[in-house]
Amino acid sequence: MGQERIEIKLSKRKAVLTFLGAIAFVVAGIWMIALADNQHRFPPPLLNVTGYSAIILFGAVGLYIFYKMFDSKPGLIIDKDGIHDNSNASSAQLIKWEQIKGLKIEQVMSTKFILIDIHDPEDFMEKIGGLKKKLMKGNYKMYGTPISIISNSLNGDTDYLFKIISERMIAEHNKRDGVMATTQQQNV
Structure with a gap:
């Protein structure tokens, strides 16, 4: 990488x-x-x-x-640990690479977003509190995962973010344990 x-x-x-x-x-x-x-x-x-x-x-x-x-922190950081998400009210904070099973793009009306499939969604949500947890539970009920990244608040579009996240995820998974993660670029 x-x-x-x-x-x-x-x-x-x-x-x-x-x-x-x-x-x-x-x-x-x-x-x-x-x-x-x-x-x-x-x-x-x-x-x-x-x-x-x-x-x-x-x-x-x-x-x-x-x-x-007025938030000076980056909206998204992609590094060796995982994805640090600060992009919206339901941001997951740190999503470690080893927690991630795969990615896919979904679209509702004109809004495209990235869904991040994780190994144990229930356990992940247990560590979150308050309104953020309720938003994540809603995501989980609708899409099968509590974590989504929407580019509406970020510099960059959904396709660009999907590309850089998926490339890094595959590289990190291959480097750490040889497990191949999945990505699904859907034509929407």
Whole structure:
């Protein structure tokens, strides 16, 4: 492997755009609540619930993105130990090479992401706490693995990240114990 340590930085441009989108949804939520009693097209309780939900959900997203805009740590580090993930709210932190069985790319609507299959997902999630654990359990139920990497917050697209992670994973697995890991580049 050419590089011992590869760092992928968080994309400040993507963070700013996401933050502005979150603000727009919070403003839309406020507008719905203000409009609820002064219109006759939609039931006021529906507009209130939708408005408050938008404020809470996108307000939380906006606060998290605002925090990440000032995060100086790399979003992803790929080194001899494994993948150090700091890219999103459900980031797994360190995923050791020996824990990884394989990788694959999935797509939901227009968003592509990398799923990292690991040997013992339940054990992996037991070491995580709080909201991160709940997000990982949701991932596990939907995709069969708790770990996903989305390039939305990173400098680089999904295909590029898949290529560098899979090359390093195969090299590290071959170097350590000769076990061949699997990768699946899916045409999506």
